[in-house]
Amino acid sequence: MVRSATAMALTATETVRVGECLVDIPLREVRAPHARRPVRITPKAMGVLLTLARNAGKVVGRDTLLAEVWPGTLPTDDVVTQAITQLRKAFGERRGEARYIETIAKSGYRLLAEVEWLDAPEPALPVATVTLPPLAVIDAPEPSPSLPASPVPPAPAAAPARPARGASPGRRALIVAAVVLTALVLILAVLLVRREAEMADLARSLADASQTGRPYRLLTSAPGFEFAPTLSPDAAMVAYAASRPQRRGTAIFVQTTEPTTARALTAPPAGASDRNPAWSPDGRRIAFERRGPGAACSVMVVPASGGEPRKATDCDPRDLVSFSWTPDGQGLLFGSMHAEGVRVGLRVLDLASGAWRAIPYASAARDLDHAPRYSPDGRWIVFARNPQLGDLWRVPAEGGRAEPLTGQRMEIRGWDWLPDGEGLVFGRRIDSGTRVYRFDLRTREVRDLGIDNAQSPVVAGRWLAFVNRRPEFGLFRFERVAPSGREAVGERLFASSGRDAQPAIAPDARQIVFTSDRSGQFALWWADVAARTPPRLLSAVNPDMRRMPEWSWDSRRLLVVGRDGQGRIGLYEVTPATGQVTMLPVPVTDPIQGLYLPQPDRVLVGSGDGAGQVRLTLFDRSRAPWRALATLEDVSLAKVDPLRDRVLFTRLSEDGLWQADLALSPGSVRRIDAEAPARWAFRNWDIARDGRIYYLEQAADCAARLREIGSDAPPPPRCLDRDRLFTTNGFSVSGSGNAIYVPLATEDGSDIAFMPLPPEPPRGVAGWVK
Structure with missing residues (x-):
């Protein structure tokens, strides 16, 4: 069945036919006719291919490709050229041919081949949990008894010889010149040896790069x-x-x-x-x-x-x-x-x-x-201010006015x-x-x-x-409250060779959205976990990895911070059932989070101010322009607890958890946990429909430990996985079911x-x- 580009975003699509070639999207493999084996392409090349396929027959500019496939980064045009070259090789194009991809001078590229989106296969059974070796028993080389010898320092210059008694001034000058020349020769020899060693090291690095395809060893x-x-x-x-x-x-x-x-x-x-x-x-x-x-x-x-x-x-x-x-x-x-x-x-x-x-x-x-x-000359000090969502700053070494350098509000x-x-x-x-x-x-x-x-x-x-x-990260489902005496066992939701993260389960406990690079570019995916349907791509908006999507209370819509196909950064409202995407007219320049409230004409918006500070603002969205009703400063992440009519939030500046009423009244703000979440792990918590608050942390004997916070008598912590680390940008507790969805490492190491x-x-x- 041939499908349009829009339909592709609304169906479970894992395979696409491009001309005579068959492309497996999750595996990133291109099978060309008469080829002995499929060719696996890089995630970014797959992202470029999907962008061209969604615009088959149209010219796609380099700027559009950079915004779609490399959002939020500052790459050179070479990355697009390399991706196009890899795609042409995978399609079997020869030099000078343009059977699949045409280069439009000073404009971009056009996919010439016919595109056919194929129906996805029947959903597979859940993949068994992959167990990594525990950190405690990882093999490592035995320590050597001593450090290698340090490089030989430069030989000291020879002391000048005392001139013979009665020697003439000219002879004394010649002796001094000879001594100085000897010292210079010795120093030059040492420098040449060092230079030769450096060049040999550089040559080895370049040789390694030519063999491995990477610039480092x-x-x-x-x-x-x-x-x-x-x-x-x-x-x-x-x-x-x-x-x-x-x-x-x-x-x-x-x-x-x-x-x-x-x-x-x-x-x-x-x-x-x-x-x-x-x-x-x-x-x-x-x-x-x-x-x-x-x-x-x-x-x-x-x-x-x-x-x-x-x-x-x-x-x-x-x-x-x-x-x-x-x-x-x-x-x-x-x-x-x-x-x-x-x-x-x-x-x-x-x-x-x-x-x-x-x-x-x-x-x-x-x-x-x-x-x-300190700078190499000792004049300046540079530091990272609020490195979770901040920038690099500098101040004179003796003190004075600090100034921002980068202005990108980055992690x-x-x-x-x-x-x-x-x-x-x-x-x-x-x-x-x-x-x-x-x-x-x-x-x-x-x-x-x-x-x-x-x-x-x-x-x-x-x-x-x-x-x-x-x-590589996969999504795992655990029981929120496990039977007494039974150890936690996670069920892998979807097979993937990419990085699946930020699972957000809807209040109906059926729908789930998550972020992933499984298609080659970082994107938003949707699935019905109750019906076991394969995930499908929601390609109209590229989400921000720092904030999870937030569901509406009726499970019909999502608030997503990200960018659209034109590279516009903003707060978007997404309807998964129809694929409709609307950029909301939020009167802030730097939105970082959006939250629905029980009142349909109210919305909470987190934002940055460009100087490393963040805040949460309550808006009335019933008329244009939106009207700000209240603001809380220093809010890194917020979540709504409808059971108790409150907003819970964390701060960048301190550990702990706070609450306020839905109107953000200053008198309602109070701290409900003094220690957790840690300010560096402000995204690792969530609220269940019954009002319980869960926090995911790493402990000495457990890589992924779940515990309840904000309670006077919490139950004992529960280890979800002793060996596999979790992502640090969010997990999700089922609103009406006994389930928790956690991204765990399936392959890891550094x-x-x-x-x-x-x-x-x-x-x-x-x-x-x-």
């Missing part, structure tokens, strides 16, 4: 998690936190920037974890954070060559602790943290005396200034200075993955470095290290990657965008 490859890398000043060594065999928690490991056996630098006690290492400017010491056992938290310093760590300071376990070294190596610069019960901003700890010195600058009480670092996943101090690299979450970007301080331009699944970048010299994480720092293109060259 992996320094670690053991199962489990390696994260938070830090490079020695000469980039010869890397330290990182990693899981340990047969033990819970993490330790600090050190190895050369070759894929060699690592050495355990720290041995935390039982129940503790060491993480967040930071290499000192002189390369001799490494600072790190130790958590546990219990509620203990401390910052330690250990010789980079090994030895007994010593405690530099205590820290508060409520904080997301962050620190870096001062340029002289005599102290540590800390981000926002609690001190004597009060949160303070940027401070410097002198390691010799233990004295603290505050950086004088203006910050609001709710601001969280994270991961501060920041690590950052570092470039060696010349004129730019930064930073990681950020984009849709279902993470990427690394370069930021130019002079022009305020941002450039995507083109590395998938990359975060936590660090730089030393001409080298870049980062965390390479490649998770490694440390290493590569030459990509060169900066000349100003004005394509690829630099605002």
